[in-house]
Amino acid sequence: MNPGDxxxxxxxxxxxxxxxxxxxxxxQQRAYHIxxxxxxxxxxxxxxxxEAFLKAFTNLKNFDGRSSFYTWFYRILVNLCLDYKRRxxxxxxxxxxxxxxxxxxxxxxPQEPRSPDQQVWARQISLRxxxxxxxxxARQRTAFVLKNHQGLSxxxxxxxxxxxxxxxxxxxHRAVTALRQSLADFV
Amino acid sequence: MAEQFGxxxxxxxxxxxxxVLLHYGDLAGTECDTLRSHLNSCAACKDYLxxxxxxxxxxxxxxEPPQTFxxxxxxELRHKLDDAAQxxxxxxxxxxxxxxxLVPLLATAxxxxxxxxxxxxxxxxxxxxxxxxAAAMLEVLPVAENLEFFKTLDxxxxxxxxxxxxxxxxxx
Numbered sequence: 500m501n502p503g504d505x506x507x508x509x510x511x512x513x514x515x516x517x518x519x520x521x522x523x524x525x526x527q528q529r530a531y532h533i534x535x536x537x538x539x540x541x542x543x544x545x546x547x548x549x550e551a552f553l554k555a556f557t558n559l560k561n562f563d564g565r566s567s568f569y570t571w572f573y574r575i576l577v578n579l580c581l582d583y584k585r586r587x588x589x590x591x592x593x594x595x596x597x598x599x600x601x602x603x604x605x606x607x608x609p610q611e612p613r614s615p616d617q618q619v620w621a622r623q624i625s626l627r628x629x630x631x632x633x634x635x636x637a638r639q640r641t642a643f644v645l646k647n648h649q650g651l652s653x654x655x656x657x658x659x660x661x662x663x664x665x666x667x668x669x670x671x672h673r674a675v676t677a678l679r680q681s682l683a684d685f686v
Numbered sequence: 687m688a689e690q691f692g693x694x695x696x697x698x699x700x701x702x703x704x705x706v707l708l709h710y711g712d713l714a715g716t717e718c719d720t721l722r723s724h725l726n727s728c729a730a731c732k733d734y735l736x737x738x739x740x741x742x743x744x745x746x747x748x749x750e751p752p753q754t755f756x757x758x759x760x761x762e763l764r765h766k767l768d769d770a771a772q773x774x775x776x777x778x779x780x781x782x783x784x785x786x787x788l789v790p791l792l793a794t795a796x797x798x799x800x801x802x803x804x805x806x807x808x809x810x811x812x813x814x815x816x817x818x819x820a821a822a823m824l825e826v827l828p829v830a831e832n833l834e835f836f837k838t839l840d841x842x843x844x845x846x847x848x849x850x851x852x853x854x855x856x857x858x
Contacts, residue, residue: 516767523763527756535749544749549763557770628745646710648746653712671710672703676696679741683694686737 504568512559519559522568523552529649530576536644537580539629547583551576570658577645577659581637588633624685631681635674642667643674697734698724705731709738 502510502518504525510518530551535544555562555572562571632640641660645651653671657664679686697705704721707713713721725732 516771519767520764523760527759527763531751531759532749535747539747541749541751541755545755545759545762549759549766552763553766553770556767624744625747628747632745647742653707668703668707672706675706675738675742676702678745679694679737682741682744685744686694686741 505564508559508562508564508568511556512562519556522555522572526569526572527552530573533573533576533644533649534580536648537584537640543583547579548576551579554579566658570655574659574661577641581641584633584637584640624682627682627685628678631678634681635677638662639670639674639677642670643678646671694737695730695733697731698728701728701731702734705735706738709735709742 502521504522507518507522511522527548530548531544534547534551535541538544538547551572554575558575562568566574632643635643638660642656645656645659646653651659653664653667657667660667696702701721701724704713704717708718708721721731725735
């Protein structure tokens with residue numbers, strides 16, 4: 500039988516590197532995808548998710564077990580992603596080119612055969628969605644990404660964002676309303 | 687009553703939040719039943735829900751990296767973990783001192799220490815001054831005495847004066 504996250508955390512705290520690597524194995528895909536939802540760039544998503552694992556590894560002794568490892572770890576990751584977005588906003592000239600380049604990167608798109616028209620349409624949508632998401636306030640974006648992209652429950656999002664479930668619902672509603680207006684052309 | 691928001695018409699204002707939750711399957715119980723029966727009679731809310739169904743999936747940008755990416759990912763992370771495990775110990779020892787709660791505490795302690803140094807410490811320094819002066823006097827005094835002695839030596843060197851002083855003494 501596979502040990503639970505908490506057992507692995509206990510072993511890792513005692514210095515068992517294998518236990519920590521098992522935690523990485525379990526969470527790396529989801530961590531990467533959450534980071535990708537914020538960064539929308541493969542390399543940045545890789546760096547962000549790895550940084551979150553590294554931070555968890557070095558701070559494992561401070562993990563008091565009040566929340567689950569899952570919540571604790573994804574909180575670290577989301578905070579890193581929000582910092583990343585803040586840094587991006589401070590240097591818009593650099594990030595614009597990078598984002599535009601990545602939006603055009605075919606390897607990031609689902610591997611489906613598309614006509615040229617469909618490809619242009621998909622790129623347009625991708626650019627507009629990226630911009631609309633960037634325009635959302637940090638907490639609205641977090642609630643939206645965790646719900647819409649990752650399918651977390653409202654309770655999980657509330658724990659992760661350290662806020663009330665009602666507040667998450669408000670953030671989610673506002674994010675959806677803003678996106679619906681920004682992307683009205685595509686409806 | 688449906689409200690007009692910007693470019694797109696909205697749903698009933700008091701139902702919008704629940705419509706979003708219904709879209710995500712996060713609405714249950716009586717709230718869900720009430721909304722579903724409302725949807726049967728409200729075209730605006732029905733349209734809003736349909737819009738969400740069309741629009742929100744478009745916002746998801748999927749990325750499925752190849753297997754080689756994950757192999758690199760693991761190898762790279764293992765190296766980073768190795769580096770983190772071998773970090774100098776002094777940094778780990780200092781880390782608790784640099785925790786957010788301890789920084790203001792240490793700063794306050796430093797300010798108090800400086801304040802005490804400039805108030806009480808000043809008196810301590812001034813009380814030491816006379817002792818230092820006395821010690822300096824003790825060093826200078828023998829030199830001064832020697833100086834007097836040498837001055838008298840100058841007088842002794844003058845033989846005429848000595849004889850004169852001697853004759854004066856005998857005459858008296």
